[in-house]
Amino acid sequence: MRVTVRLFARLRDLAGTGELIREVPPHATARQVWDDLVLEWPGLREYEKTMSVAVNAEYARMTAEVHDGDEVAFMPPVSGGWAG
């Protein structure tokens, strides 16, 4: 099955793309999708402890199972709002 991966901000810069399609085995979790990305772009590992994940634009856990056609987003620490 296939999922769409979205990467934002510095994660996108590290991977050189903000959106990609990945083949994943049945019952794969967000964790497996991430680990697969890290194999390809080891620089992403830096975000292992600090990134957030969303499945179909809802915050999720790394243990969440993904399904065919899902959109899985990985996000670095956020910096919206205002600096003060």
Added chain:
Amino acid sequence: MSVPQVAVTSERLDSEALVALVNANGDGAVVTFAGLVRDHNQGRQVQFLEYEAYEPLATRALQRIVDEAHELWPGARVAVHHRLGRLEIGEASIVIAAASAHRADAFAACRYTIERVKQIVPIWKREHFDGGDIWLEGATADPDDEAAREKAYRTACA
């Protein structure tokens, strides 16, 4: 055109529209907050900022925050818009309006909202400064982190 209670947008922000939205019932107090792009940050001379978002989730996170604020201060109504794209020095990146019958609740709801935005809304800024650019990173976004929520509440009520 009706003004949404929450939005992420590349349009210039309009705090008066938010005030009109939250103040529909003629409450006594409206607090507004506008976060503006500063010309300096951590010793760097800032040229401009670039904001990006995971838009559908950012909109949901903003809605969650105004719902949380309404739960904490039932008499308060909050609206918040966040801007995306390139922002010049002095432009507003975020505007918040909070209305209530009493000023304490309006101030608290407004403060709570900005604190929570910084915690859980998937928006990122890239700072372009004299000599380079850098992604700024703050909090790991976790809407279920009760300690973060409690911290925002304490700050709001300080």
